[in-house]
Amino acid sequence: MKKVIYIIFILFVWLIFNPVIYGQSNVPTENQLKSVYLYNFTNFVKWPKNTFYDSNTPFIIGVLGDCKFIDELKEIVKGEKVDKTHPIQIKVLQNSDEADICQIVYTTYDDKNSLLKLFALLKEQSILIVGDSKNFAKLGGTIEFVNVDKKVLFDINITVAESAGLTISSRLQRVARKIVK
Numbered sequence: 001m002k003k004v005i006y007i008i009f010i011l012f013v014w015l016i017f018n019p020v021i022y023g024q025s026n027v028p029t030e031n032q033l034k035s036v037y038l039y040n041f042t043n044f045v046k047w048p049k050n051t052f053y054d055s056n057t058p059f060i061i062g063v064l065g066d067c068k069f070i071d072e073l074k075e076i077v078k079g080e081k082v083d084k085t086h087p088i089q090i091k092v093l094q095n096s097d098e099a100d101i102c103q104i105v106y107t108t109y110d111d112k113n114s115l116l117k118l119f120a121l122l123k124e125q126s127i128l129i130v131g132d133s134k135n136f137a138k139l140g141g142t143i144e145f146v147n148v149d150k151k152v153l154f155d156i157n158i159t160v161a162e163s164a165g166l167t168i169s170s171r172l173q174r175v176a177r178k179i180v181k
Contacts, residue, residue: 031069033152034132034145035076038106041128041143042082044172047103048165051126052086059086060101064093064118065108096121104128115139126165137180142166146177153177 028036038061052059059082063070070092077088082103091102096118099105105122109115110133119140122129129142136144137157142164144155157180161168173179 030147030152032072034106035069035072037145037152037154038073038104038130039076039080039088041104041130041172042080042088044169045128045161046167046169047126051103055085057086058089059103060089060091061104061106062091062093062099062102063106064096064099067092067106067108099127100125102127104130107131109133112139115141122164124163124165128161128164128166144180148177155180157181 042059042061061073061077063073067073070090074090077090080088082088091098093099093102093105096107096114099118099122103126105118105127107115107118107129109118109131115131115133115136116139119129123140129140130145131141131143132145132147137155137160140157140160142157142160144157146153146155154176155178156168156173156176158168158173159181
């Protein structure tokens with residue numbers, strides 16, 4: 001099953017890099033790509049065993065800030081589970097203080113002070129912190145979405161991931177634009 005997911009993910013990444021093979025109407029939007037990436041991160045990142053209270057505990061993707069693709073994200077994860085037992089839920093967070101219940105936090109914050117507060121609040125917790133503001137990974141985020149030539153790519157801060165007890169698969173690292181340390 002993991003091999004099939006990996007092949008689908010690689011195929012998806014290949015399609016991102018080759019949008020000219022389809023007409024413009026078939027090219028996924030930036031929001032669709034980010035939604036799919038967030039879902040796929042659940043398959044290529046391992047959280048510590050003590051992350052979940054029990055096998056039925058939901059896997060929570062928290063969204064902090066003005067997320068333009070919340071509906072697409074909810075549709076993509078509908079009925080999906082992490083490790084075959086943890087149903088994925090999307091939670092809109094009102095502030096960064098609510099983020100500690102999540103396994104993934106996606107934030108649209110671009111203010112450096114707000115980001116630094118979030119990173120300090122979640123430091124060394126087993127939470128994958130994803131965002132798309134400039135220098136997000138360098139400032140202390142785990143994964144930063146980057147737009148390059150109308151393509152959505154991502155950088156990984158492996159040091160932040162490791163300090164949070166997260167294991168990012170070598171497969172995901174290979175398709176990253178850059179590994180930040």
